[in-house]
Amino acid sequence: MGKGFYISKTVGIVGIVLAAGALATITALPVVYSQEKSKNEVKSTDPTVAPSNEPWDQWRLPQTLSPKTYNVTLWPRLQPDPTGLYIFTGMSSVVFRCVEKTNLILIHSNKLNMIKQPTLTALGSKPAPTIESIVMHTKTQYMAIHLKEELTAGESYELYTEFLGELSDDLGGFYRSEYYENGVKKVVATTQMQATDARKAFPCFDEPAMKAVFHITLLHDPATVALSNGVVIGKVNITVDGTLVTRTTFAPTEIMSTYLLAFIVSDFVFIEQNIDNLQIRIFARQEAINAGQGEYALSVTGPSFKFFEKYYNVPYPLPKSDQVALPDFSFGAMENWGLITYRETSLLYDEGISSNENKERIITVIAHELAHQWFGNLVTVRWWNDLWLNEGFATYGEYLGADEAEPDWNIKDLIVLNDVHKVFAIDALASSHPLSSKEEEIQRPEQISEVFDTIAYSKGASVVRMLSTFLTEEVFTQGLQTYLDHFKFSNTVYTDLWEHLQRAVDSSGTTLPRTVQEIMDRWVLQMGFPVVTINTTTGQITQEHFLLDPETKPDRPSEFNYEWFVPISWTKKEAAQALYWLLQKTEQSDHMKISGDEWVLANINVTGYYRVNYDNENWQRLLNVLQTSRQSIPVINRAQIIDDAFNLAKAEIVETTLALRTTLFLASETEYMPWESALDNLDYFYLMFDRTEVYGPMQTYVGNQVKNLFDYFTTLTNWENVPPGHTDQYNQVNALRVACSTGLEDCTTLVKTWFQQWMENPKVNPIKPNLRSTVYCSAIAAGGEKEWDFAWEMFEKATVASEKDKLRTAMACATEPWLLNRYLKYTLDPGKIRKQDVTPTIVSIASNVVGQPLAWDFVRANWEYIFNQFGGKSFSFPNLINGVTNRFSTPFELEQKLLLSPGMGIVYQTLWFQTTITSLSGLDSS
Structure with a gap:
């Protein structure tokens, strides 16, 4: 596509005026912003009116016009006007080509106040049609420009607008x-801007x-710096109406x-490398920056960039990449x-304060966003129904890029815990949905x-990982490379990728039982995943759609009848x-038939997106191996056996006692992944039973299992040193956390002593970052109260974001209800808790057995405010609803939950193991 820009007479005049500093009318508008809203000559429609078949009542743009170039000038005011509002003013011209003749220009505009009547200029030989009327459709977020005559197909035109908007604190748009x-x-x-806020x-x-x-x-204050997608090509000080x-x-x-546009005005500083x-x-x-918190990000960004250039075999097309850390941001990045x-x-890391987990977070998020520079930015999905193609590949790619930057971490294995196991829990619900939906199902901004x-994100990454494994990485990357090269700077649908992967398969001589599309459509176009059952006595292998609640049925039919090529x-x-x-x-x-002491293990390293069940005899053999020679089973599969067994028990496919017995070997296990898998699954039991008589036996059993791990790290580190391995550092944290939560006296003494030392000398924190x-x-x-108030004081003084996060989350651990209620009220004050942190703070309080009913009452009492502030913020709001109701375990509580969140498309499962959980008291960890 051409990069030229047509300069019309209108824009030329405006440019001269701007250069002369004569934007007096725009400059005066901050003072009268409220009045301008009401004086605006542009008419509005009532958003409650039922939609018609007219184009402006449809959620998708008609294909009559095709934009080519924009010229946008924006002036954000970083000081409030006399009414207390922060605003920005701007002017924009867009050159578009008329694809089909029409007398209507539909262009998105949301919460913008037109300063002047838009103007239309023809760039060809014929004059532009006269504008008849302009109507703002607030529901569908269109500005509809009705013309007296039709635009000519094949001709180009330029639409010029001047506008004003509020620079609000809603974390969206500008x-x-x-x-x-x-x-x-x-x-x-x-x-x-993503997804619909440009x-x-x-x-x-x-x-x-x-x-x-x-x-x-x-346009900005001379004391600030301006950033955008491109490099700076001009910078000059001008006077605009005396400013x-x-x-x-x-x-x-x-x-x-x-959605990939960005611009920032700030007084941030930077570090750099070329x-x-x-x-x-x-x-x-x-x-x-002065504290060195950007150094780690700078050190790993370059290697990750070079890795992706090589991996995709397509050069990065831009001369620069700025990475900016923002105090308020709704997403991770x-x-x-x-x-x-x-x-x-x-993005920011402080060696003396940030933890190993913070470090991993930074490198994986950076790698995720760098993977997007090709997969998403260079080649973009045609519509949001295929978002998984962008996010699934970037999530898979984040492990590859992070592994390049930190090769000693073996970080690629952690995708099983962080993504595969996590998404299994959601995709096993009857209310799940396919990776790719029909375009007509995803129309409105909230959809x-x-x-x-x-x-x-996570299922997309899991399925991509499975695909790369059975194709082999060499064939997989070959297909990716030709796909990216062929579609660069354009848009695709997911089947375009299957076509290029199939070409790579054919050229390599690889044999598959079906085509790439035939195999992958079953994983992409139908929700859920199978449980594969292997009978090692008969050799029979079966697959069934795995649902946590076997009594439910999927919300939607499947053309493949919920069968997969596995x-x-x-x-x-x-x-x-x-x-x-x-x-x-x-x-x-x-x-797969076996005899004697043989055993079968399937889904090696959990590269496949499915669960595995066995006959009772093979389960018993695997349990025996875990107890006697666990090293015979790969560490990832030791985690898998636990996770599969617990979830098969939830689905009433195996006995709960079998699931609990998979944790017996942990008394001698020191690897992180099996422990983390077990703790994740036991957390569900705690949620269900920490208010019942079963809680005592659970605590006793888990405490017995973790004691050896606590002693192991005591010997290895004396709690003064950091274990050398990346995941060993995580397991040291697990050992301390679980030992303390189950009442191990040595652990309790340690943490109390460390915290007391810090309270006595707040300037020196003796507690290791991890x-x-x-x-x-x-x-x-x-x-x-004394400990809580100290934590709050340290929270307010903290200058490292990761430290503030640790303290903010920890304050939710208080056991005094009045302290937790006070903390909940703080979430209504952005001066105390940032908007980006409100929902995680409430969820943290709800995860506390004392705080759960308080958080539930708080959300209901403040429902209107919370819904208006966070209801459309992607992950945030569903996480809030799920978080404050996680402990619900009775039909009455489930009914309350569904009453709170009607129409959200989330069905919550209430599962009990009351009849078998008491077997915990009979388990022997020796």
Whole structure:
């Protein structure tokens, strides 16, 4: 696509006026913003009116117009006007081509106030039609421009608008973030456009397939710095109606989608490095940069970039990549092309304060966003129903990029715990949904927000990992590379990828039982996954759609009848790994018959997206191996056996006692993954039974199991040193957390002593960074108001975001109801708890057995405020509802939950193991 920009007479005149500093009318508007809203000549429609068949009542843009270039100038005010509002003013011209003749221009515009009547200019030989009327459709977020004559197909036109909007603190579109530095309030103007909020910054054709080239200019205070997707090509100070401002002009972008646009005005500072002519900069608060908190991110960004360039075999097309840490940000990060934005906890690291987990978070988030620079930015899905293609590949890619930057961590294995096991729990519900939906099912902005869920990210990554495994990484990357090269700067649907992967399969001579599309459509177009049952006595192999509640039925039909083509990697005792394709509901394989002390283990390293069940005899053999020679089973599969067994028990496929027996070997286990799998699953039992008489036997059993692990780390580290291995550091935290929570006296004494030492000398924190979350929580839980108030004081003083997060979460561990109620009220005050942290704070309080009913009452009492603030924020709101109701375990509680969240498409399962859980008291860990 061409990068040229047509300069019309109108825009030329405006440019001259701007250069002369004559934007007096725009400058005066902050004073009368409220009045301007009511004086605006543009008419509005009532959003409650039932939609018609007219184009402006449809959620998708008609295909009559195709944008080519935008020229956008924005001026954010970082000081409030006399009415207390922060605003921005702007002007935008978009050049578009008329594809089909029409007398209607529909362009997205949301919460923008038109300063002047838009103007239309023809760029060809024929004059532009006269504008008859302009109507704002607030429900569908359109500005509809009705013309007296039709636009001519094949001709290009330019639409010019001037507008005003509020620079609010809602974390969407063009918004403001605030923080204090040395006691001085600082304001940042920044953006979050994905998925449908570019229209809040300027009128635009706000759909991912409507790609264009963007020319961005920002006006700002000379003491601030302006950033956008492109490099700075011009910077000059001008006077606008007596106000001195800097006008910063940026190089035109590559052709790209509106949701990838970004612009920031702040007084951030940066550190930088150049790698092979690529400029990489880390921007953040001056205090954070001066403290060296950007150094780790800078050190790993370059290697990750070079890895992806090699992996995708397509050069990064931009000359720079800025990474910016924002005090307020709704997501973890956003992959804006050339200007990636992050929460501070996802980019800033302090060696003396941040934990190993914080470090992993930073490298994986950076790698995720860098993977997007190709998969999502260079090649973009045509519509949001295929979002999983962007997010699934980026989530899979984050482990590859992180492994390149930190090769000693073996981080690629952690996808099983972090994504596969996590999404299994959601995809096993009858209310789940396929990876790819029909376009007509994803139309409204709130529907688009809903697809940004765990299915898109974690199931997408899990299925991609399975695909790369059975194709082999060599064939997989070959297909990816030709796909990216062929579709660069354009849009695709997921079947385009299958086509290129099939070409790679064919050229490599690889044999598959079906085509790539035939195999993968069953994993993409139907929800859920199978449980594969292997009978080692008969050799029979079967598959069934796995549902946690066997009494439910899927919410939607499947053209494949919930059957999959399943790649089963398996092995026998002392036998090489093999691959078996299960293509039908039931098949026979004599290879899987065993006798004597043989055993079969399937889904090696959990590369397949399915659960595994066995006959009772094989289960018993595997349990015996875990007890006597656990090293014979790969560490990932030791975690898998636990997770599969517990979830099969929830689904009433195996006895709960079998699941509990998979944890017996933990008394001698020191690896992280099996322990984490067990603790994740036992957490469910705690949620269900920590208010019942079963709680005591549970605590006794778990305490017995963890004692050896606690002693192991006591001997290895004396709790003063950090274990050398990445996952060993995680397991040291598990040992401390579980030992303290089950009442091990040595553990309790440790954490109380450390916290007391800190309270006595607040300037010197004696607690190791990795252990702080656990120690803070345990000490606050065991303490009272004094400990809580100290934590709050340290929270307010903390300048490292990860430390603030640890303290914020730990304060929810208090056991005094009045302290938790006070904390809940703090979440209503953005001056105390940032908006981005409100829902996780409430969820943390609800995870406390004392705080759960308090959080539940609080959410109901403040429902209107919470829903209005967070109801459309993708992950945030569903996580809130789930978090405050996690302990619900009776039909009455379930009814309350469903009454609170009608129509959200979330069905919650209430499962009991009351008849078998008491067997915990009879388990012997020796």
